[in-house]
Amino acid sequence: MVTTKSRERPGRERLTRERVIDAALTVMDAEGLDAVTMRRVAREVGVEAMSLYNHVEDKDDLLRGICDRVMGGFEFPEREGDWAERAKAGARAWRRLLQAHPDMMRLFAETDGPDPASPDSLRPTEFALSLIHEGGLSDRDTVQAFHAFGGYIQGFVMMEGGSLAERAKGGFGDEAAAIPADAFPVLAALGRYFAECDPDEQFEFGLDLMIRGIEAKVAADAVDGSAGSAAE
């Protein structure tokens, strides 16, 4: 063997960090986050639990590895259309990424999100920042807007997979509407719109809100002299 790295074995495929993380992701997608145990993942790659620790610090490290792997799967949308349309496309790509694996948001919550400094996370971040920056915001406001968008998307997907999903199917739809109209008049009046909400439409609505907000802010700032991002 002259090659420096590859030292293949005849019996079984060599275990690698990548294989471990792939298996963990597979298990998570197929059986949920709770099923991602060291023993279960080990079984998936045909190994005993303790062997995983040769490639993974501990379980937290494994979970962080899944986060990174998912971040690496970000699909950069085409940059076409006007700024608002490009920004929306970026946001949708972000949402799709988080939706792609059902328990992603739970995973995010339990690991404090992916390592922001990993290359796989850096690339989408760079993409988003440059996209937002093109809208005409100052450097400082670009970062603020980045966090605002990030928060919205993350929170929306979380709601989408959690309370919103259940609320839609009977939380206070028309049948289970045991809401006392005298105590909660607005709720009673608007209840039906909760039932018939379409998540995609909901997402677009909030997105539109934020885009409009940015456009309004850029327009307002342009009226002022030079200072840029005064507090309004």
Add this chain to the structure above:
Amino acid sequence: MVTTKSRERPGRERLTRERVIDAALTVMDAEGLDAVTMRRVAREVGVEAMSLYNHVEDKDDLLRGICDRVMGGFEFPEREGDWAERAKAGARAWRRLLQAHPDMMRLFAETDGPDPASPDSLRPTEFALSLIHEGGLSDRDTVQAFHAFGGYIQGFVMMEGGSLAERAKGGFGDEAAAIPADAFPVLAALGRYFAECDPDEQFEFGLDLMIRGIEAKVAADAVDGSAGSAAE
């Protein structure tokens, strides 16, 4: 003892669902969500683990109980100032509630949020809906905006307690800036703003964006005839 319900014992205080949930919340705030185990909570109220099951269906029920208890602690802000200011006050109250207990967002993620139909959750919801409705949106758009705001706030607090917190303290601040400027030019240029971000200011920025967006939408819709919420 004539009273129908209370049959107090001399030895120890009678156990109740409320006491169990209070203890669980206490443990969560003091030692984190992971410390909330049946055994630990039982110890907190001076009892064995299995005794809790007389007052709680199972652990999930306990966690949902914590959610409800927290929701019940929502502090309704004063309704003063113009609409934008009142809306912001409402959003800040929501954020404060979620921030009040450090592991709240993780708890939300693991329980799919509080039961939306519980009275303790209904009251804040009613408050938020009526507040948003006053802004001039249609019934339908009010519900959409409610979800948009909810998503943003939830997501922001989640980021705040997770990645954002770590990113601020060195993720890519000035020292740990090993970011290759050629591969990530925007990121390198804007990195310092990540380091010096103030969460409160960040939150206000996004909030301002959404409020502006709503105002813009209301203004735009007012120009049209009657149809209401056309797609822009």
Add this chain to the structure above:
DNA sequence: AGGATATGCGTACACCGTAAGTGTGTCAAC
């Protein structure tokens, strides 16, 4: 050929949620 090293395996331990069975203090009726 002979270490050195990497990596997989087996065992063990403390902790988890909870099913099932046991004991005891408090009540209503006699």
Add this chain to the structure above:
DNA sequence: GTTGACACACTTACGGTGTACGCATATCCT
């Protein structure tokens, strides 16, 4: 005062978890 019913706390036990530790072996470098 005695008795039976009942609510509720306790005990035990089971199968699961993450992982510390020690051992065996397969592969690489010299």
